[in-house]
Amino acid sequence: MIFAHDTEHALAVVVDLINTGPAASGTERLDGLPALRDFVRRNAFSGVTALTAADLDHVRDLRDRFHAVFSAPGVPAAVTLVNAVIGAVRATPRLTDHDGYDWHVHFFAPGAPMGEHLAADCGMALAYVVAAGELDRLRVCAAPGCARVLVDLSRNRCRRYCDSRTCGNRMHVAAYRARRREAGESDPADAGAPAG
Numbered sequence: 001m002i003f004a005h006d007t008e009h010a011l012a013v014v015v016d017l018i019n020t021g022p023a024a025s026g027t028e029r030l031d032g033l034p035a036l037r038d039f040v041r042r043n044a045f046s047g048v049t050a051l052t053a054a055d056l057d058h059v060r061d062l063r064d065r066f067h068a069v070f071s072a073p074g075v076p077a078a079v080t081l082v083n084a085v086i087g088a089v090r091a092t093p094r095l096t097d098h099d100g101y102d103w104h105v106h107f108f109a110p111g112a113p114m115g116e117h118l119a120a121d122c123g124m125a126l127a128y129v130v131a132a133g134e135l136d137r138l139r140v141c142a143a144p145g146c147a148r149v150l151v152d153l154s155r156n157r158c159r160r161y162c163d164s165r166t167c168g169n170r171m172h173v174a175a176y177r178a179r180r181r182e183a184g185e186s187d188p189a190d191a192g193a194p195a196g
């Protein structure tokens, strides 16, 4: 594990959120409250109650801010972007072991609206990434024509593709070939090529 469990979970939420946006996926997937509820459900947010149109606006605004961190030209720019998010939110850090997870820190205030929840916990996760000198793990997918984002949590920083169906598959093929190369075996794709 590169970061603490809750940080990695929050980063996965950030990636999922950014990839719901037209800038990453070509279409607006957060197109109403049902889609927002779906996002909350699949990311197992704790303590989120009723969702309103204001929440949707706030979440979309945060999505743009988080996305900007992924394409920040360098650490100073990322710092400014992250500070703008975490500096504007009412945060109440506290240790919790909800839902069977080990002790970890939540930053959002109990009963906080969805946007504050996201800004506090995901904003702090991005702050940890910057503080750990790991900003280059926040990436845009390398597949041609794909603008989705990913967080590379691999030990050897080799992840280049997002986990959408098409790109994720390229990633597996590339990883498979790399393993074969390391093992000193020839690539079956090469072996199958006709001689001469």
Ligand SMILES: [Zn+2]
Binding pocket: 006, 046, 096, 098, 101, 104, 106
């Ligand atoms: Zn938690």
Ligand SMILES: [Zn+2]
Binding pocket: 141, 142, 143, 146, 147, 148, 161, 162, 163, 164, 167, 168
């Ligand atoms: Zn991709």
